[in-house]
Amino acid sequence: MNRISGFLRVSVSLVFMVLAVGCEAEKKEVLVDAPPLAYVGSESCAETDCHADIYADFVKSGHPYKVQKLNGVAPTFPAGTSAGVPNPPAGTSWTDFEYIIGGYGWKARFLKSDGFVYGTGGSGGGQGLNQYNLATSAFADYNKTSETKYDYNCFVCHTTGADPDSAWKPNMFGNFQFTGIQCEECHDKGSQHAFNPDGIPMLIDRTNALCGKCHQRGGYTATVPVKSGFVEHHEQYNELKASPHSNLSCVTCHDPHKGLLYFRDNSNGNMKIECTSSGCHTGKIQNGPHASVDCAKCHMAYTGKSAVAANVHKGDISSHIFKINDNAFPKDSMFTIGSMTGSGSIRLVSGKSTGVTLDWACYSCHKDGNNVGGTGSTKSLSELSAYDVHP
Numbered sequence: 001m002n003r004i005s006g007f008l009r010v011s012v013s014l015v016f017m018v019l020a021v022g023c024e025a026e027k028k029e030v031l032v033d034a035p036p037l038a039y040v041g042s043e044s045c046a047e048t049d050c051h052a053d054i055y056a057d058f059v060k061s062g063h064p065y066k067v068q069k070l071n072g073v074a075p076t077f078p079a080g081t082s083a084g085v086p087n088p089p090a091g092t093s094w095t096d097f098e099y100i101i102g103g104y105g106w107k108a109r110f111l112k113s114d115g116f117v118y119g120t121g122g123s124g125g126g127q128g129l130n131q132y133n134l135a136t137s138a139f140a141d142y143n144k145t146s147e148t149k150y151d152y153n154c155f156v157c158h159t160t161g162a163d164p165d166s167a168w169k170p171n172m173f174g175n176f177q178f179t180g181i182q183c184e185e186c187h188d189k190g191s192q193h194a195f196n197p198d199g200i201p202m203l204i205d206r207t208n209a210l211c212g213k214c215h216q217r218g219g220y221t222a223t224v225p226v227k228s229g230f231v232e233h234h235e236q237y238n239e240l241k242a243s244p245h246s247n248l249s250c251v252t253c254h255d256p257h258k259g260l261l262y263f264r265d266n267s268n269g270n271m272k273i274e275c276t277s278s279g280c281h282t283g284k285i286q287n288g289p290h291a292s293v294d295c296a297k298c299h300m301a302y303t304g305k306s307a308v309a310a311n312v313h314k315g316d317i318s319s320h321i322f323k324i325n326d327n328a329f330p331k332d333s334m335f336t337i338g339s340m341t342g343s344g345s346i347r348l349v350s351g352k353s354t355g356v357t358l359d360w361a362c363y364s365c366h367k368d369g370n371n372v373g374g375t376g377s378t379k380s381l382s383e384l385s386a387y388d389v390h391p
């Protein structure tokens with residue numbers, strides 16, 4: 001018999017014939033209770049060959065690497081993805097740090113054993129040069145003048161089983177079960193399912209609220225915060241809500257187990273559907289030199305910024321507003337602040353964005369009158385506006 005508490009015995013109230021842990025394992029005819037509901041870790045899902053295929057994809061995606069414990073050496077990332085973080089901030093060594101935050105997608109920050117984000121500081125100011133940016137392979141200042149704790153307020157979106165009611169460090173708000181976004185962050189605790197895979201299903205939540213728990217800023221609304229001329233990062237939920245695709249689910253398009261950032265060509269099948277799949281934009285074509293340009297190049301321009309912007313027309317996070325406003329309006333007309341400085345949000349009319357402006361959509365290839373943009377021909381906003389991409 002499994003030893004479980006009287007309380008759990010009642011609340012679980014399950015008695016099964018059988019079952020050694022794991023689906024391929026030899027089944028034994030023994031009368032046992034289901035174990036208490038608990039986290040078991042992603043490896044358990046792969047261990048018994050039950051979900052080895054999903055696990056193999058998952059370990060190449062960004063989710064599990066969101067926070068990593070360091071063992072005195074540089075963090076590692078799967079082959080074919082991030083080039084990694086070669087050095088810790090100047091004047092420090094890897095042994096000074098207990099954890100690294102990020103480093104898979106855009107940037108990395110560092111944690112000493114006190115749980116504060118290294119280099120952030122209060123009135124005296126921190127060391128600065130404490131954020132490594134992958135795009136430039138250089139360090140930049142992060143919260144140099146505002147001391148930042150790595151607590152529940154951050155790691156509720158970066159870990160599995162985050163819990164506000166206990167402390168992971170003395171005087172630090174909240175605790176967590178595992179670093180990174182593991183299987184059980186999306187599917188809930190797995191001990192009973194691992195014990196009886198056929199009899200006890202896992203939670204499968206296909207709603208946008210699941211992804212939106214983390215890929216959102218300021219709540220489950222269509223308000224999309226912007227700062228210093230760019231949409232802020234982790235706002236995909238808000239953007240989708242402000243878009244004509246608000247009726248779609250994140251997992252209509254995304255396979256949540258497959259990485260995207262290093263597989264934008266879809267070589268690993270992370271996109272479950274194409275824009276031109278039947279029932280969607282079947283037969284949509286583009287004019288002239290744009291005939292073979294990927295739809296996302298224009299319709300999901302890089303309006304967001306996490307770490308580094310290439311120029312004023314190109315951040316490092318692609319938009320989920322999809323709609324393009326083809327009037328000759330400048331980019332800041334898209335924001336409530338009507339400027340490239342300060343904080344505000346995307347302008348909404350009846351709860352929807354009027355669309356991403358042409359400078360964002362077209363200047364990744366073309367360039368503006370000041371030569372800012374891509375390597376293609378110079379085009380003014382009115383020239384862009386006069387052109388019909390779709391015949």
Ligand code: HEC
Nearest residue numbers: 042045051054055058063181182183186204205206251256
């Ligand atoms: C970021 C959230 C997330 C993580 C992390 C995650 N899943 Fe899923 N999983 C989902 C969602 C959402 C679905 C439903 C997908 C759909 O219907 O398109 C799903 C579906 C599944 C299914 C049903 C079959 C299938 O392929 O659709 C299995 C089995 C599964 N996940 C196992 C796992 C395992 C094992 C891991 C860890 C190695 C894992 N998941 C990690 C969100 C996640």
Ligand code: HEC
Nearest residue numbers: 101102103104105106107108109153154157214215233234
């Ligand atoms: C509401 C959820 C949420 C909160 C709160 C949050 N983050 Fe994140 N963070 C994300 C998501 C989602 C991403 C990746 C997607 C994106 O940036 O659009 C991310 C990305 C990052 C990255 C870059 C990861 C990489 O691989 O490049 C770092 C570093 C980071 N966050 C640090 C922090 C710190 C420090 C805090 C607290 C001060 C914090 N985050 C709070 C959701 C959150």
Ligand code: HEC
Nearest residue numbers: 061062066102104105157210211214250254256259260261
């Ligand atoms: C518990 C928080 C959390 C949940 C829930 C979550 N994400 Fe994420 N997601 C993150 C963070 C944090 C990152 C940044 C990871 C990194 O790159 O270091 C991220 C990165 C990503 C990326 C880019 C990284 C890559 O692997 O290419 C995609 C795409 C993504 N998430 C899609 C989804 C979808 C779709 C869902 C819902 C099924 C979802 N996420 C649910 C926190 C979350």
Ligand code: HEC
Nearest residue numbers: 275276281284285286290293294295297298324326389390
């Ligand atoms: C070179 C940039 C570019 C590319 C590539 C592009 N589009 Fe567009 N698309 C635009 C612009 C600009 C508009 C707004 C003007 C208009 O309606 O024609 C637009 C409008 C649309 C619209 C809304 C207008 C309508 O016809 O109802 C849809 C839907 C659309 N595109 C789908 C697609 C699909 C699907 C692809 C890929 C097969 C794609 N686009 C590729 C620039 C582009």
Ligand code: HEC
Nearest residue numbers: 208211215236237240248249250253264296300316317318
């Ligand atoms: C209509 C299909 C579609 C829907 C719905 C959708 N996405 Fe995406 N998403 C994409 C495509 C395509 C890309 C890659 C764009 C590119 O290649 O630049 C992407 C990129 C991303 C990225 C990487 C950001 C970056 O830097 O490029 C994240 C994170 C993400 N999506 C999360 C989400 C979440 C969370 C939801 C739901 C709130 C969602 N997506 C809904 C199609 C979709």
Ligand code: HEC
Nearest residue numbers: 288289293297298361362364365366376377384385387389
């Ligand atoms: C992926 C790169 C790419 C993007 C994004 C792009 N273009 Fe182009 N465009 C080209 C190339 C390549 C040419 C041909 C060479 C040149 O003019 O630079 C071209 C040519 C043009 C021309 C000249 C007329 C013609 O048929 O030769 C116009 C007008 C134009 N693009 C408008 C747009 C508009 C409007 C957008 C945004 C909605 C846009 N382009 C986005 C690559 C791009």
